[in-house]
Amino acid sequence: MFSRDNWKEIFETIQKNKLRTFLSGFTVALGILIFVVLYGFGNGLINTFNEFFEDDATNTFFVFPGRTSKPYKGYKSNRQIEFDNTDLADIEESFPLFLEYISPRVDRSGMVKYKNESNNYTTRGVSDAYQFAEKTVIMKGRYLNRVDIEEKAKYAVIGRLVEQDLFKNENALGKYIDITGSAFKVIGVFQDEAGDDEERRIYIPYTTRQLIEKNTDKVDQIVIGFKTEIGYAGAMTFERKLGDFLREKKFIDPNDERGFFIRNVADQLKQNQQFAGVLQIIVAFVAFGTIIAGIIGISNIMVFVVKERTKEIGIRKALGATPRSVISTILLESVFITTISGIFGMIVGVAMLSSLGDTLEDYFITNPFINMGTAIFSTIVLIFFGGLAGYIPARRAARIKPIVALRDE
Amino acid sequence: MIEIKNLHKSYKMGKNSLHVLKGINFSVEEGELVAIMGSSGSGKSTLLNILGMLDELDEGTYTLDGVPIKNLNETKAAQYRNKFLGFIFQSFNLINYKSAAENVALPLYYQRVGRKERQEKALKYLEQVGLKQWATHLPSELSGGQKQRVAIARAMAAEPKVLLADEPTGALDSKTSYEVMDLIQKINDQGNTILVVTHEEDIAHMCKRIVHLKDGVIVEDKKVEQVRAEQYV
Numbered sequence: 001m002f003s004r005d006n007w008k009e010i011f012e013t014i015q016k017n018k019l020r021t022f023l024s025g026f027t028v029a030l031g032i033l034i035f036v037v038l039y040g041f042g043n044g045l046i047n048t049f050n051e052f053f054e055d056d057a058t059n060t061f062f063v064f065p066g067r068t069s070k071p072y073k074g075y076k077s078n079r080q081i082e083f084d085n086t087d088l089a090d091i092e093e094s095f096p097l098f099l100e101y102i103s104p105r106v107d108r109s110g111m112v113k114y115k116n117e118s119n120n121y122t123t124r125g126v127s128d129a130y131q132f133a134e135k136t137v138i139m140k141g142r143y144l145n146r147v148d149i150e151e152k153a154k155y156a157v158i159g160r161l162v163e164q165d166l167f168k169n170e171n172a173l174g175k176y177i178d179i180t181g182s183a184f185k186v187i188g189v190f191q192d193e194a195g196d197d198e199e200r201r202i203y204i205p206y207t208t209r210q211l212i213e214k215n216t217d218k219v220d221q222i223v224i225g226f227k228t229e230i231g232y233a234g235a236m237t238f239e240r241k242l243g244d245f246l247r248e249k250k251f252i253d254p255n256d257e258r259g260f261f262i263r264n265v266a267d268q269l270k271q272n273q274q275f276a277g278v279l280q281i282i283v284a285f286v287a288f289g290t291i292i293a294g295i296i297g298i299s300n301i302m303v304f305v306v307k308e309r310t311k312e313i314g315i316r317k318a319l320g321a322t323p324r325s326v327i328s329t330i331l332l333e334s335v336f337i338t339t340i341s342g343i344f345g346m347i348v349g350v351a352m353l354s355s356l357g358d359t360l361e362d363y364f365i366t367n368p369f370i371n372m373g374t375a376i377f378s379t380i381v382l383i384f385f386g387g388l389a390g391y392i393p394a395r396r397a398a399r400i401k402p403i404v405a406l407r408d409e
Numbered sequence: 410m411i412e413i414k415n416l417h418k419s420y421k422m423g424k425n426s427l428h429v430l431k432g433i434n435f436s437v438e439e440g441e442l443v444a445i446m447g448s449s450g451s452g453k454s455t456l457l458n459i460l461g462m463l464d465e466l467d468e469g470t471y472t473l474d475g476v477p478i479k480n481l482n483e484t485k486a487a488q489y490r491n492k493f494l495g496f497i498f499q500s501f502n503l504i505n506y507k508s509a510a511e512n513v514a515l516p517l518y519y520q521r522v523g524r525k526e527r528q529e530k531a532l533k534y535l536e537q538v539g540l541k542q543w544a545t546h547l548p549s550e551l552s553g554g555q556k557q558r559v560a561i562a563r564a565m566a567a568e569p570k571v572l573l574a575d576e577p578t579g580a581l582d583s584k585t586s587y588e589v590m591d592l593i594q595k596i597n598d599q600g601n602t603i604l605v606v607t608h609e610e611d612i613a614h615m616c617k618r619i620v621h622l623k624d625g626v627i628v629e630d631k632k633v634e635q636v637r638a639e640q641y642v
Contacts (some may be wrong), residue, residue, distance in 0.1 A: 005518065012507075012511075017506060083520055123594070220470060257568050314502075315504060316504075318490065319496070319500070319515050319519060319563070320487050320490050320491020320492070320520065321487060321519050322483070322484045323483045323484060324484065325519070366463055398483070401463060401464065403458050403463040403464055406463075406498065406502060
């Protein structure tokens with residue numbers, strides 16, 4: 001079956017039927033090429049998607065105050081709920097099993113000046129733990145620490161773009177900036193993957209902010225990080241218990257959903273993961289469809305090839321070709337063509353993907369890739385089905401009586 | 410060489426059965442040149458197909474060179490065809506993308522003869538039919554008579570026991586027909602057994618024996634004085 005003569009016969013047939021060879025080879029190469037590129041784009045889409053949501057920590061609750069919608073224990077409805085420092089301490093004390101860190105968040109926007117440069121920025125009063133919630137990366141200097149919070153230090157950590165705007169080429173570290181009339185010492189510069197908006201922020205201790213605002217103890221929002229090991233179910237339990245706890249403490253009707261709001265990133269994370277999963281399924285479906293289309297394409301060509309060769313098969317049989325040799329000649333030829341062109345299509349596809357790199361980032365495709373295993377596996381699948389598609393009509397052709405095949409015009 | 414006894418063959422056409430051969434008794438000695446004649450529908454092609462193992466018989470016995478031919482599977486039939494028989498067809502049936510020499514070498518390929526020997530033998534038989542200088546040409550570059558001569562060389566190449574020719578001159582003009590018959594006669598002169606199916610009287614008389622078929626039975630089987638084709642060439 002694999003003798004040199006047999007191969008010579010196959011090569012001669014291939015050489016002398018260039019159009020046929022080209023058509024079947026082209027179908028296979030194109031099928032694999034499209035599969036590889038589509039699959040790679042799908043992966044690129046998933047990459048982009050993951051990047052969007054990797055920016056912030058995912059083990060986080062945001063608690064926003066609201067207005068009550070029901071009267072309760074003598075309090076009227078439509079009462080504004082406010083959080084203060086005792087709430088922070090109470091939550092920290094009540095949920096040691098769930099809680100990883102807690103930080104308030106007090107946003108104020110206002111004019112920030114350095115020498116002659118000035119601009120409007122959001123200044124965010126936070127505690128030291130807030131760094132985890134935003135996944136803030138310090139470029140130079142340091143972030144706020146516990147001592148800064150306790151001492152109500154007039155320290156500021158500024159975004160990369162704030163430094164660029166106000167300090168031009170100067171080093172901001174150790175310099176003093178004027179935030180709405182108070183001088184703050186710059187102790188750190190940070191960057192954040194989320195981009196421009198976040199890098200135009202200034203972080204100061206929330207206690208300092210409270211001091212400036214007539215020594216109040218109010219905080220706007222509360223950011224809570226929970227321990228990742230409690231898992232999704234644990235996070236949901238924590239959210240429920242935290243809600244009950246705050247409603248009781250703030251005298252809100254247990255059924256009143258509007259006193260405050262808890263945004264649970266874990267819940268979102270789950271949805272996001274489901275969305276990514278759906279994306280993966282769509283990609284797999286499209287890729288699967290492409291392979292099926294490729295198989296149908298190669299099957300069509302094989303049926304055509306065998307049909308075209310029916311008379312030749314009849315002649316060969318009359319001259320003494322056994323059914324086995326007829327099948328093996330046709331099959332080896334088709335497997336040979338599909339293998340060569342399949343590998344060719346695969347290599348071109350992989351090369352295309354790796355040359356694309358990040359050039360399609362504007363179209364939400366980041367770093368498209370296909371792992372070699374998937375590429376090789378799908379190539380083998382296509383070769384296998386190409387062979388099978390050749391085998392079925394070849395077997396039928398080998399079975400027809402030579403006299404019938406000879407009459408075929 | 411060929412021994413046929415009480416041969417029956419019928420084709421099923423839906424519910425009806427068409428009885429084509431109705432008890433043929435027929436034998437051919439080695440070295441004979443036999444013409445099988447008959448109008449269309451007389452069963453002569455069916456008889457040739459059965460002789461060529463391209464079709465199966467329903468009833469009776471068929472012995473070829475002492476070997477009983479029955480219940481052959483496809484593979485066995487292919488091997489017997491290759492070993493015992495050479496075919497010459499009305500429409501030549503050359504493989505159009507192979508050169509004359511490659512066409513002639515094809516039966517040898519199926520006999521697993523080595524490449525070099527195949528080429529040598531192919532050239533030898535092409536020389537016998539006078540087409541050595543056309544060895545590398547494709548069938549499309551040859552005339553009808555040349556194609557038939559290539560086909561005859563191909564049938565000879567396997568050195569079969571019997572040559573079966575189905576209307577070998579059917580697609581040729583008279584002059585070319587006589588050239589082909591001249592070649593067939595010369596091959597017969599070398600001692601080869603040849604059966605020729607034809608419906609042309611003059612072609613039939615260039616054989617040594619004529620068998621007339623009518624409605625599935627042999628109505629006449631006679632030896633004739635051979636007319637040499639040479640004189641018309």
